[in-house]
Amino acid sequence: MSAKGIRGNPELRRGVGSKTTDSEKIMEDPPAGDWLALRSDQLLKWIDDAVYNASEATGMREVVDRVTRPIFNFAQRFSPHPLHFGIMCCAIEMGQASAPDHDIDRLGLVYRSSPRQCDVLIVNGPVCEKLRPKLKTLYEQMPEPKWVIAMGECAISGGPYWDSYSVVAGADTFMPVDVYIPGCPVRPEALMHGFLTLQKKIREKEPGMFLRRE
Amino acid sequence: MAEMWISMGPQHPMTHGLWTLKVKVDGETIVDADPELGYLHRSVEKMGERRKYFMNTTLTDRLCYASSTTWTHSYVLAVEELMEVEVPTRAQYIRTIMLELQRLASHLMWAGAYMPDLGHITGALYFWRDRELFLNLLELPSGSRLLYNFMRIGGVKRDLPDGFEEKTERILKLFEQRLDEYADLFENSKIFRMRTEDVGKFTGSQAMNMGITGPNLRGCGVKHDLRVEDTYEIYEEIDWDVCTREAGPGYSDCFSRYMIRIDEMKESVKIIRDCFKKMPKGPTMSARVPIRASGEAFRRTEDSRGEALMYLVGDGSDRPYRWKIKSPMFTTISACPHYLKGYKLADIPAIMGSIDICIGETDK
Amino acid sequence: MDFSDLHKQLKSMEGVSKVSHIRKNVIKLDLEKSVSKVFFTKLKDDFYFEHCSLITAIDNQPDFELVYHLSCLSGELSVDGTKMSAMVEVHIHLQRDSPSVDSVSDLWFGANWHEREAFDLMGIYFIGHPDLRRVLLPEGFAGHPLRKDYVYEIHEEEW
Numbered sequence: 001m002s003a004k005g006i007r008g009n010p011e012l013r014r015g016v017g018s019k020t021t022d023s024e025k026i027m028e029d030p031p032a033g034d035w036l037a038l039r040s041d042q043l044l045k046w047i048d049d050a051v052y053n054a055s056e057a058t059g060m061r062e063v064v065d066r067v068t069r070p071i072f073n074f075a076q077r078f079s080p081h082p083l084h085f086g087i088m089c090c091a092i093e094m095g096q097a098s099a100p101d102h103d104i105d106r107l108g109l110v111y112r113s114s115p116r117q118c119d120v121l122i123v124n125g126p127v128c129e130k131l132r133p134k135l136k137t138l139y140e141q142m143p144e145p146k147w148v149i150a151m152g153e154c155a156i157s158g159g160p161y162w163d164s165y166s167v168v169a170g171a172d173t174f175m176p177v178d179v180y181i182p183g184c185p186v187r188p189e190a191l192m193h194g195f196l197t198l199q200k201k202i203r204e205k206e207p208g209m210f211l212r213r214e
Numbered sequence: 215m216a217e218m219w220i221s222m223g224p225q226h227p228m229t230h231g232l233w234t235l236k237v238k239v240d241g242e243t244i245v246d247a248d249p250e251l252g253y254l255h256r257s258v259e260k261m262g263e264r265r266k267y268f269m270n271t272t273l274t275d276r277l278c279y280a281s282s283t284t285w286t287h288s289y290v291l292a293v294e295e296l297m298e299v300e301v302p303t304r305a306q307y308i309r310t311i312m313l314e315l316q317r318l319a320s321h322l323m324w325a326g327a328y329m330p331d332l333g334h335i336t337g338a339l340y341f342w343r344d345r346e347l348f349l350n351l352l353e354l355p356s357g358s359r360l361l362y363n364f365m366r367i368g369g370v371k372r373d374l375p376d377g378f379e380e381k382t383e384r385i386l387k388l389f390e391q392r393l394d395e396y397a398d399l400f401e402n403s404k405i406f407r408m409r410t411e412d413v414g415k416f417t418g419s420q421a422m423n424m425g426i427t428g429p430n431l432r433g434c435g436v437k438h439d440l441r442v443e444d445t446y447e448i449y450e451e452i453d454w455d456v457c458t459r460e461a462g463p464g465y466s467d468c469f470s471r472y473m474i475r476i477d478e479m480k481e482s483v484k485i486i487r488d489c490f491k492k493m494p495k496g497p498t499m500s501a502r503v504p505i506r507a508s509g510e511a512f513r514r515t516e517d518s519r520g521e522a523l524m525y526l527v528g529d530g531s532d533r534p535y536r537w538k539i540k541s542p543m544f545t546t547i548s549a550c551p552h553y554l555k556g557y558k559l560a561d562i563p564a565i566m567g568s569i570d571i572c573i574g575e576t577d578k
Numbered sequence: 579m580d581f582s583d584l585h586k587q588l589k590s591m592e593g594v595s596k597v598s599h600i601r602k603n604v605i606k607l608d609l610e611k612s613v614s615k616v617f618f619t620k621l622k623d624d625f626y627f628e629h630c631s632l633i634t635a636i637d638n639q640p641d642f643e644l645v646y647h648l649s650c651l652s653g654e655l656s657v658d659g660t661k662m663s664a665m666v667e668v669h670i671h672l673q674r675d676s677p678s679v680d681s682v683s684d685l686w687f688g689a690n691w692h693e694r695e696a697f698d699l700m701g702i703y704f705i706g707h708p709d710l711r712r713v714l715l716p717e718g719f720a721g722h723p724l725r726k727d728y729v730y731e732i733h734e735e736e737w
Contacts, residue, residue, distance in 0.1 A: 085225050087232060088254060088574055089279035089360055092323065096349075099326075099342030113227040130716040131232060131253040134224055160272060163264060164257045165723050165730040166715065185279075185360045252714040259699075260724055422628045422651050425688020431651070438651045443663035444603065512647065512667075514631070523632050523647065540632040540647075548691035577714060 076119070076145065077202045080195065083118040083138065084111040087125025089185040090152040094124055097188035104188065107195050115141040120198070123171040124186075126154035126161050132168055139175050147178040147202075149194055152186050159184060217245060220559070224253050228563045230327055231573030233547065235566070242558045247551040251544075254577040262537040267293050267505065268367055270537070275361040277539065278575040281320035281518040283312050283352075285575065286365045288515040291446055292524035293367050296511035297504050304496040305369040306447045311489050312352065312364055313447075314482040315382075318389075319348040320518035321475045324570045328472070331563040332409045337400065344392060347385050354378055368500030379490050386483050393480065401473070410468035414565035416553045417465040424552060425545030428520025429478060430569050433471040435460030440516040452488045454481050468568035475570075505532045519543055519570050541575040581605075581657040581664055584625060588666075591617065603662040608669045615680040617668075618646075622685050626654035627666060630686035633693060635700035637726045642672040642702060644679060648686075678703035699724040 055061040086094065097104040098111070112118050115138050127135055139148065150171045153159030161167040171177055178201060181194040223234035232253035238246040258277065262270045274289040275282040287309060294301065301309075322345040329337025349359050355374050356362035364371050400406045416426070418434035431438055439456040441449040457477040461467040466474075507528035514523045520542025529535040546569055554565060585605060589597045593610035594617070600606045609617055621627045631647040646668040655664040670679060681704035683690040693704045694713040701722035704710060712719065721728050 083225070084227065086230070089276060089282075092279050092360060095326075096342060096346065099346060100339055101343065101346045113225075115225070125254070126256055128253060128255055129719075130255065131224065134253070138225055160276060161256045161261070164261055165728075166255050166257050187359060252712075252716065255714040257723065418652075419628065423687050425630060425686070427629070427651070436651065437653070438663070440663070443653075443661055444665075445662075514649075514665075521631060525632065525634050525645065525647070527636060536634070536636045538632065538634040538645075544691060544695075545688040549687060552687070 073203060077199045078108040079110065080108065080120045080147075080198065081110050081112050081118045082120040082122050082149075083115055083142070084113045085122065085124075085138065087123065087127070087131075088152075088154065090122075090124035090155075090183075093185050093188055094122060094151070094191060097191050102188040102192065104192055104195070107192065107199075109195065115139075116143065118142050119146045120149060121146065122149045122151050123155040123177075124151040126158065126164075127168045127171055128166045129168065130166070132174060135171075136174060147198055148175055149179045149181065149198065150177045151181045151191065151194065153182065153184045156180050156182065216240075222562070223250075228331065228566060230567065230571050232577075233571075233573055235550070235562070237554065237559070237562065239559055242560075244554050244557055244559065244562070247554045249547050249550050251547065251573070251577055254573050256578065258578045259537050259539060262534055264533065266532045267297075267507065267534065270534070271363055271365065271367075275363050276574065277578070278517075278519075278572045279360065280323045280572050280574075281316050282361045283316045283364055284320075284515065284517045285522060286363065287313060288513060288517065288522045288524050290365045290367055291513040291515060292511055292526050293507070295513050296507045296509060296526050296528055297367070299368045299500050299503055301369055301500055302497045303448070303494055304373075305498045305500075307489050307493040308355075308370050308374060308498060309365060310447045310449065310452070311374075311382075311486055312355070312362070312370075314485045314489075315348055315352055317518045318479055318482050319345050319352065321479050322348065324475065324518075325472075328567040328570075331567040332406065334400075334406065340392075340396070340399070344389060347389065351378075351382055351385060354381070366499065368503035369498050373498050382486065382490070386486065390480075390483060393476065396476070401476075407469060409564050410472060410568065411461070413468045413557060413561050414471075414553050414568060415461065415465050415467050419464075420552070421466075424549035425542075426520070426549060426569075427542050428517065429474045430466065430471055430520065430546065432456070432458050433460070433466035433474040435464055435466075440514050440521060444514050446513065446515060448489075448492075449485075451492065452485050454485050454488065457481055468564050471568045506530060507534075517542060517575075519572060519575075520546070522575075539575070539578055541578065543569075543571055543573075543576045547571065547576060579626070579655055581655055584655065584664070587625075591620070593617065600667070603657045604665045604667060606667040606669070608671075611670050611672060611679055614670060615682075618648075618682050618685055621648060621666065626650045626652065627664075628652060628686075630682065630689040630692065631665070633689060633696055635696040635702050635724070637700065637724065638671075639726055640674045642674060642677045642700070644670040644672060644696070644702065646670070646682075672702065677701060678705055680705050681707040683707055698722070701725065 121139055121142060150156050154161060155171045158167050158169040179194050179198050181190050183190050217238055217240045219236055219238050221234060221236050223229045224232045234250040236248040237244050258273050262273060271286050274286045277285040322341045326338045326341035326345060352362060353359050356364040418436040421431050421434055435458050437456055437458050442456055459470040459474040461470040508530040510527045512523060512525040514521055523540035525538040526534050527536040588594055588607060593613035594607050596608045598606050627648040627650050629649045629651045631649050634645040636643040649663055649665045651663060657664055672679060681693055683693055691713055693707055696702045697710055698712045698714050699722055
């Protein structure tokens with residue numbers, strides 16, 4: 001049986017109290033082929049599946065989840081790392097929000113310039129046809145879990161550029177958006193409120209989990 | 215050593231906006247560069263052809279997010295030239311005050327964005343803090359923080375509110391003290407000068423040929439300012455000087471381009487004070503403004519970044535037939551291979567930051 | 579050199595017509611397409627127009643029109659003894675089926691991207707341009723959007 005087969009087996013995913021606690025079934029053979037020819041991604045996948053199934057079957061997963069969920073959630077909620085990425089007018093207000101007068105950093109925000117270090121993408125302007133593939137790449141480069149904030153009218157629906165030949169009608173046409181902040185341009189206070197809304201959303205959805213699977 | 219291309223942008227801390235700079239490096243030395251624009255092309259010119267003349271001020275406000283009112287003013291001047299509208303004197307004074315406040319805010323924003331490029335985070339916080347003062351001032355008459363829509367065809371939206379002069383005077387006084395503080399912080403800082411001096415040099419004649427105007431040209435010692443040479447509003451009657459700086463005989467470097475902006479801020483303070491002194495009473499809006507126009511007209515204005523030119527062609531209807539925007543940064547960015555060549559890779563933020571890029575107007 | 583002398587000299591040049599002052603410091607003239615290179619070279623070398631402010635392409639239906647705004651920044655040209663900066667507005671008319679003209683990007687480097695933009699948005703071809711490709715729109719974009727006959731889809735209703 002392949003690694004995919006284990007994940008697809010409903011009996012193995014039943015969790016605590018299920019009959020399939022047989023360790024031989026859980027610790028399935030590595031993917032086809034001999035050990036020397038095993039690729040690293042296949043090995044990782046095999047280890048991943050094995051650990052998941054073992055923790056699921058023994059009930060360990062639920063216990064660990066219960067313990068770590070509030071901690072992970074707290075950490076994610078209070079330290080969103082937005083990408084330092086400016087498109088148009090709202091980017092100036094994003095910068096002004098970090099200035100001494102508004103000091104948005106007290107919400108735990110740290111702007112990073114690399115998408116690999118970020119978990120919030122702020123789309124703060126109109127997305128043009130030339131920019132769309134690049135923005136999509138930036139979004140895909142960010143590690144999970146990640147959220148998107150559509151800041152300003154342009155990112156919500158195209159805004160003042162609704163009849164342009166090159167502006168996309170809103171960021172949500174090609175990527176999932178979590179929080180919409182209206183305004184043209186968005187004031188720093190509104191951006192702050194947007195981040196508080198995002199924190200609320202994170203707390204309610206509780207995505208912070210140990211060994212998360214879809 | 216092997217040469218290779220490095221791509222910086224559109225998401226890069228150096229770019230200050232959406233553009234890509236591809237540089238060809240030989241080791242650490244820049245051999246060639248290829249800037250690429252268009253990530254923010256919103257087709258303002260085409261959209262303007264579908265809107266009426268007075269509606270377009272919302273688009274011109276959003277042309278340059280750092281100095282929106284100067285661009286609206288440039289458009290409004292061109293339309294007034296096309297429609298032959300006379301503007302009341304008080305409206306001209308109010309416009310001048312707003313323009314200079316906007317220039318101060320724009321230069322402060324440039325400085326606030328330039329300092330972190332050089333690793334000077336304190337500088338960024340200081341300049342952003344001072345910019346907030348001027349945003350509050352601009353908010354008083356217009357009711358908006360960033361995009362004012364204050365200039366109207368034939369005048370301004372409304373008169374200045376009560377107590378505006380006292381508030382402005384108080385803030386200008388505070389700002390002047392802080393400018394002296396900045397002299398200690400930056401001009402006398404050895405690290406700042408090492409990063410900026412003798413970097414990104416070009417001469418005045420080169421700059422004119424490459425299409426570089428505004429503070430970047432005045433930083434080469436060329437005494438050229440459209441506020442004097444193609445005068446508009448009431449700059450003729452105001453007591454002020456065109457300031458120039460140069461790093462050496464006829465050329466500029468990053469430090470002279472920094473200093474020219476500091477000097478311009480001091481001049482702007484002078485202009486605002488003099489405007490308040492000489493401002494007459496009267497209406498702020500022209501009595502009759504037509505909505506249709508025909509013929510063609512253009513006006514040049516001195517934007518915070520250089521020469522802004524709006525060219526309008528009307529066909530007798532209430533919408534422009536063709537509207538063309540000249541952005542000073544468009545040509546300045548195009549010339550970047552000339553002034554980047556020969557410097558090190560680590561100098562790119564210092565050089566590209568010093569020319570004050572605003573992509574909103576560049577990509578139109 | 580004085581600005582009124584320039585007016586006379588420009589009038590006597592070949593291919594130039596309709597020379598007029600539209601403002602105190604601006605001369606407007608029409609130019610034949612065939613002599614454009616010679617004219618612009620003379621304008622730069624002899625008359626101190628060292629800055630190309632703007633190149634505009636207009637779709638006049640059916641013909642195209644190119645408008646060059648050239649200015650003198652160094653103050654060599656004086657306008658009636660004042661400090662005003664002199665400017666020339668040159669109009670060139672082009673046929674719709676062959677919208678091409680000689681490039682001036684070797685005279686003024688600042689004209690380089692203005693020509694690229696005119697090519698990008700209006701589809702004017704500049705002969706002798708070193709790098710004529712799209713500048714604002716992505717590669718592979720179909721059509722030239724600033725032409726009047728360019729049709730694109732707008733989802734909302736016209737007001």
